[in-house]
Amino acid sequence: MPTLILAESSLEIIPTELRNHASVISYCRRNEKKSSETLLDNSWHFAAMKGIKNEIKRGRPDIIHLTLLAICNTPLYKNNKLKIFVHTINDKVISISDNIRLPKSYHRFQGLIEKLYKNNKIEIDNTILLELHDMTFEELITKIRPSKVLGFSTTGNKSSFQNTAKIITEDSCIVIGGFQKGHFNERVLKQFDDLKSLHDDSLEAHVIASRILYEYEKTIFI
Numbered sequence: 001m002p003t004l005i006l007a008e009s010s011l012e013i014i015p016t017e018l019r020n021h022a023s024v025i026s027y028c029r030r031n032e033k034k035s036s037e038t039l040l041d042n043s044w045h046f047a048a049m050k051g052i053k054n055e056i057k058r059g060r061p062d063i064i065h066l067t068l069l070a071i072c073n074t075p076l077y078k079n080n081k082l083k084i085f086v087h088t089i090n091d092k093v094i095s096i097s098d099n100i101r102l103p104k105s106y107h108r109f110q111g112l113i114e115k116l117y118k119n120n121k122i123e124i125d126n127t128i129l130l131e132l133h134d135m136t137f138e139e140l141i142t143k144i145r146p147s148k149v150l151g152f153s154t155t156g157n158k159s160s161f162q163n164t165a166k167i168i169t170e171d172s173c174i175v176i177g178g179f180q181k182g183h184f185n186e187r188v189l190k191q192f193d194d195l196k197s198l199h200d201d202s203l204e205a206h207v208i209a210s211r212i213l214y215e216y217e218k219t220i221f222i
Contacts, residue, residue, distance in 0.1 A: 002172050002216070003083045003144050006067060006205065007137055007151075007188055009178030010060035011088045013117050014040045014048075021048035037118055039110055057089055057179035064178055065109045067206040068102055074213045075221065082213070085140060086178065093135040100129050141191050146173035148193045152212075153183055154202050156195035164196050165215035174212065176205050 018024055019035040027044045028035045042049060042059030049059050064086060076082045078099070086094040094116065103109050112130075116122050122130040141149060150164070150172055168174065175192065177184060181202075189195070198208065 001081050001083055001170055002168055002174060003085065003146060004071060004174045004176065004209070004213075005084075005137075005140065006064060006086045006178035007175050008057060008184060009064050009086050009088045010058050010180065011064050011086065011094075011113065011178070012040050012058065012090050012092075013114075014038050014045065015052075018045065018048045018052070021045075023047045033114075037114055039114055039117075041110075054089060054182075056181040060180050061110060061113065062106055063180060063205055065102075065106055066204075067176070067178065067209050068096075069104065070206040070210045071213065072096075072100060072102055074210070074217065076213050076217050081220070083144075085144075087135075087137050087140055089179065091134065091136045093133045093140050095131045095133070097127070097129050137188050138191060141173065144173055147171045149173045149175060149191050151175040151184065151189070151192040151195045152198055152208055153177070153195055154197050154199075155183060156197040159196045159198060161198055161211045161215045164198065165212060165219055167194075168212075168216050168219075176208050178205055 014024055014035050023045055024035050028038055039061050040049070040059045041061060045059060049055055052058065068084070071077055071084060074082070077084070080098050084096040086096070103112060112122065116130050116132050120132045121128050147169060150168065152175070
């Protein structure tokens with residue numbers, strides 16, 4: 001089955017160097033959380049994040065939540081015809097099991113991911129639903145061993161959703177950026193066999209995921 005990776009995803013625990021910032025301390029105290037177990041979120045930690053490395057690609061866990069909801073509600077995923085991984089900007093990888101039902105509420109999703117970072121896995125009835133690993137993007141590609149790695153970026157070759165879906169095979173790997181702004185780093189780009197630009201404007205991750213999977217579904221379900 002094809003694999004979809006959200007790469008360099010804006011999903012991380014508050015880094016050590018920000019944990020003593022006033023906005024972080026205030027947020028954690030108000031929500032009765034430990035800063036070492038709390039997701040970095042630009043909505044609440046904007047002041048603390050000013051000037052940090054890769055600032056424009058960090059602190060947006062809501063992007064991952066929205067995109068995963070879009071992916072996991074497709075017929076493709078529900079029919080066990082798609083494997084999903086989340087690779088984070090700090091080289092963590094979350095593997096997602098088949099037929100998982102993610103919470104639609106962002107706050108519940110936030111709590112779920114914070115628990116995952118703390119325990120390294122989410123397990124129900126001896127079934128692992130989510131699992132967290134230390135793994136680079138290169139290592140993940142080596143583990144998957146796809147026949148083709150296809151990425152999407154405004155810097156890629158011009159194409160359309162329909163035409164791109166036609167070149168996706170059962171052992172292809174589709175890569176979508178899990179960040180708000182910017183481009184893939186060079187290490188990630190080197191793993192691509194093809195880079196496509198699907199629109200003149202930069203589209204949000206959940207829009208790209210929904211539309212490319214819909215077009216791919218039409219090639220296999222019809």
